[in-house]
Amino acid sequence: MTSVRTGSHEFNLASRRAEESAARRFQAVQWLQSVVGQLGIPNHPSEKEFISCLRNGMILCYAINKIHPGAVSKVVESYSYLNGEYQLPAAYQYFENVKNFLVALEQLRLPGFEASDLEKDNLESGSVTKVVDCILGLKGYHECKITTSGNGFFKHVKTPTFQLSATKTHPPSATKTSRHLDMSSVRDRNDGTDGESDQLKVIAKLIADHMFNSKEYIDENLFSLDNGCEISRANFEKIISRFPELHSVFKDFLNEGTMKSSDLKSMPLEELPVHEVDQFAQSNRSLHKRLLKTQEKELADLKTLFIETKQDFKDLQVHLQRDLMELGNQMQEMTSAAQGYYKVVEENRKLYNMVQDLKGNIRVYCRVRPIFNGDMKGVIDYIGKDGSLIVVDPSKVLKDGRKTFQFNQVFGPTATQDDVFKETQPLIRSVMDGYNVCIFAYGQTGSGKTYTMSGPPGKSATEMGINYLALSDLFLICDKRKDMMTYEIFVQMVEIYNEQVRDLLAENSSCTKYPFMAAETSIYIT
Numbered sequence: 001m002t003s004v005r006t007g008s009h010e011f012n013l014a015s016r017r018a019e020e021s022a023a024r025r026f027q028a029v030q031w032l033q034s035v036v037g038q039l040g041i042p043n044h045p046s047e048k049e050f051i052s053c054l055r056n057g058m059i060l061c062y063a064i065n066k067i068h069p070g071a072v073s074k075v076v077e078s079y080s081y082l083n084g085e086y087q088l089p090a091a092y093q094y095f096e097n098v099k100n101f102l103v104a105l106e107q108l109r110l111p112g113f114e115a116s117d118l119e120k121d122n123l124e125s126g127s128v129t130k131v132v133d134c135i136l137g138l139k140g141y142h143e144c145k146i147t148t149s150g151n152g153f154f155k156h157v158k159t160p161t162f163q164l165s166a167t168k169t170h171p172p173s174a175t176k177t178s179r180h181l182d183m184s185s186v187r188d189r190n191d192g193t194d195g196e197s198d199q200l201k202v203i204a205k206l207i208a209d210h211m212f213n214s215k216e217y218i219d220e221n222l223f224s225l226d227n228g229c230e231i232s233r234a235n236f237e238k239i240i241s242r243f244p245e246l247h248s249v250f251k252d253f254l255n256e257g258t259m260k261s262s263d264l265k266s267m268p269l270e271e272l273p274v275h276e277v278d279q280f281a282q283s284n285r286s287l288h289k290r291l292l293k294t295q296e297k298e299l300a301d302l303k304t305l306f307i308e309t310k311q312d313f314k315d316l317q318v319h320l321q322r323d324l325m326e327l328g329n330q331m332q333e334m335t336s337a338a339q340g341y342y343k344v345v346e347e348n349r350k351l352y353n354m355v356q357d358l359k360g361n362i363r364v365y366c367r368v369r370p371i372f373n374g375d376m377k378g379v380i381d382y383i384g385k386d387g388s389l390i391v392v393d394p395s396k397v398l399k400d401g402r403k404t405f406q407f408n409q410v411f412g413p414t415a416t417q418d419d420v421f422k423e424t425q426p427l428i429r430s431v432m433d434g435y436n437v438c439i440f441a442y443g444q445t446g447s448g449k450t451y452t453m454s455g456p457p458g459k460s461a462t463e464m465g466i467n468y469l470a471l472s473d474l475f476l477i478c479d480k481r482k483d484m485m486t487y488e489i490f491v492q493m494v495e496i497y498n499e500q501v502r503d504l505l506a507e508n509s510s511c512t513k514y515p516f517m518a519a520e521t522s523i524y525i526t
């Protein structure tokens with residue numbers, strides 16, 4: 001079945017080719033006649049007749065000289081007169097004309113042919129087509145020259161030739177060369193005449209038939225962009241756009257306008273069978289399904305994670321609220337506890353001061369200074385823990401020699417500064433609760449008043465006197481109670497000497513004597 005269809009197709013092709021070449025041949029004859037006059041052959045000559053009239057080269061030379069005077073300087077046309085009759089020129093003379101004609105063509109940059117193409121023996125090898133091409137080229141050149149008054153640019157147009165392979169049994173190499181379609185014939189002729197349009201229709205139909213019947217693919221040589229055939233491609237697209245029947249055939253080609261030639265080469269339609277396309281699509285679908293399933297699973301996992309996180313967040317929120325409430329309760333408890341604490345502190349203070357009152361507002365302590373001279377005999381006979389002190393007067397031997405004294409407490413020669421301070425500390429603290437307290441030292445010269453109240457000169461921390469220790473303790477209490485109470489502390493130092501009271505810190509020397517006057521308020525301080 002296929003072979004029958006292929007044979008019929010071949011026949012159609014051959015017939016169409018013959019028709020076309022005949023039409024072109026007639027066109028060439030017609031033009032030659034218009035230039036050089038009657039050729040002496042029919043208007044529709046056979047190839048043989050056509051070639052025979054051109055073989056001597058004279059017509060060709062006349063024609064080119066008509067178009068381009070002097071193109072062939074010398075045309076051999078004299079017949080030799082021999083034995084009373086004209087003899088045809090010798091063959092080499094024919095050859096001379098043809099050769100000159102071909103040289104002239106070359107100078108005009110027009111396509112030529114081989115001199116042998118005019119030989120009888122070469123008619124079957126397509127040589128006539130070359131000659132026809134040459135004459136039509138000359139015709140085109142002539143027309144161009146007339147139209148542009150000799151200034152125009154002429155471009156030769158060749159015959160469109162089909163050399164399609166008849167069957168698909170040809171080896172690939174043969175197919176490659178035999179499927180060549182030279183589209184240059186339709187170049188610059190898209191706005192052509194009806195005759196050209198008919199030709200194009202013929203071409204288009206041929207291509208369409210061929211593609212449908214033999215499932216040919218477009219040869220890579222045809223649309224090779226690497227070879228600079230962009231114009232061919234553009235022209236081809238224009239042709240296709242004229243004929244709707246070709247749209248479906250060249251759909252892919254038109255859509256792949258941006259494809260690289262390498263892509264076309266790497267994936268011809270023939271090399272991608274239908275079942276492989278199906279397989280590819282199927283594997284693609286299965287891949288998509290797998291991806292979809294994976295994504296669905298991940299989505300489900302994410303949802304679960306989201307729900308868990310949401311639940312965790314809610315739990316955390318509840319937990320935080322509970323903690324906040326607990327913290328609030330604790331704060332309230334602490335506030336009430338603090339209020340209770342302040343009440344208790346206040347009560348303790350009152351009780352404390354009450355105890356101090358009960359102990360007595362005036363307390364007298366005795367401190368016995370150590371004996372520095374080892375030879376001297378001590379007078380202290382007894383120191384009682386109850387504050388009793390027995391002193392012995394060595395000058396009075398009998399009962400008058402012993403005298404007993406009673407104090408709040410007696411500190412012996414070994415008592416430290418800290419021992420003395422601790423006994424007075426509770427009284428000093430009463431100052432911070434608003435009580436007035438006065439501590440002073442009394443005794444004869446050298447008995448140790450300064451030592452007890454201030455400490456020895458260059459004193460260390462352990463030897464600081466009551467003044468320093470008391471002030472340090474007051475500042476400590478002040479710091480402890482800073483959240484509850486604000487204290488203002490002032491210091492004044494006076495000296496009482498020879499019944500004269502002097503302000504030791506007064507800046508104005510005239511105001512050092514009692515009664516003192518405050519510099520800022522002008523108030524007398526008593």
Ligand SMILES: Nc1ncnc2c1ncn2[C@@H]1O[C@H](COP(=O)(O)OP(=O)(O)OP(=O)(O)O)[C@@H](O)[C@H]1O
Pocket residue numbers: 368369370413443444445446447448449450451452456
């Ligand atoms: N408890 C003590 N331990 C050791 N040394 C002491 C003690 N008491 C006093 N002294 C020393 O005795 C000396 C006399 O003491 P201090 O100067 O304190 O006496 P005073 O009563 O202030 O004398 P004045 O009234 O003349 O100023 C000083 O050298 C002092 O260091």
